[in-house]
Amino acid sequence: MTPIGRGDGADRAARELLDPQYAHEALLDRLYRYFNQFLGDLMDGVAGGGTAGGIIAAVIIVLILVAVATLVGWQLRKTGRRNAMTAGALFGARATTAAEHRQRAEQLADEGHWSEAVQERLRAIARDLEERALVDGMPGRTADELAAEAGAALPGFAAELTAAARSFDDVTYGGVAGTRDAYETMTALDERLRLARPAPMGGPA
Incomplete structure (x- = not known):
């Protein structure tokens, strides 16, 4: 059998590609x-x-x-x-309103699920601040990022927001069990933040 050269092989391959079966x-x-x-x-x-x-x-x-x-x-x-x-991230994939997060937090608290209740209450805080345009609606936001941005808009709450973010991280990633006191502290912060207004530019905190 005569060996097939590279040129002949390329020609055969080209003719094969023109075969209707490849269309x-x-x-x-x-x-x-x-x-x-x-x-x-x-x-x-x-x-x-x-x-x-x-x-x-x-x-x-x-x-x-x-x-x-x-x-x-x-x-x-x-x-x-x-x-x-x-x-x-602070939020999951589904967008939920602040009111829905609060309702869920109260339900979890009534059932004694304090860790989950703390998580939902901070999510309510975050969503409420977004709905009022006090922070940007940033996908994948962490609790620490929320505290930093919200603390800049509401400097009088900066320390409490940082503590709330730490509480969220503790129960979510640190293996710390949530408590009634932690939830009630988060709830009180939520209620006061709902009435808060951002400090005027250049004005007092």
Whole structure:
């Protein structure tokens, strides 16, 4: 059998691609096949393309591998940051009003679920401040970020907001059990914040 040269092989591949059976091939399948053929040509170049051709083909393969590794690493870091933000976020995926958070907090408190009640009461505070445009509606906001931004808008409450954020973090991530006192402190802060107005620019806190 007469060996098939690279030129003849390329011609056969081109004629094969014109076959009507490939007209209905899915785009991803077609791209995958093109990519495999491209890699095959590069490997042929490494194996039998001479010194110069082999070096060029090897360099191209290395560059492709580096690009793939870089893309995978970037995607993993992006996913990790997103997961970290979600884990530390004050709110879940569903948008809930301040009134709904308060109702949920009161229900949990009546049932004696103090940790969850503390969480819901701080969420009520955060949503109320957003609804009144005292803080921005930032997705993935953490309790500490809320305390910092709300404390800038309402400096007279800065220390209490920081303490409330710490209480939220303790029951959410620190393994500290919520208590009635912690919930009542958070509730009292919520009630006073509902009546608070931001300090005028340049005015007293």
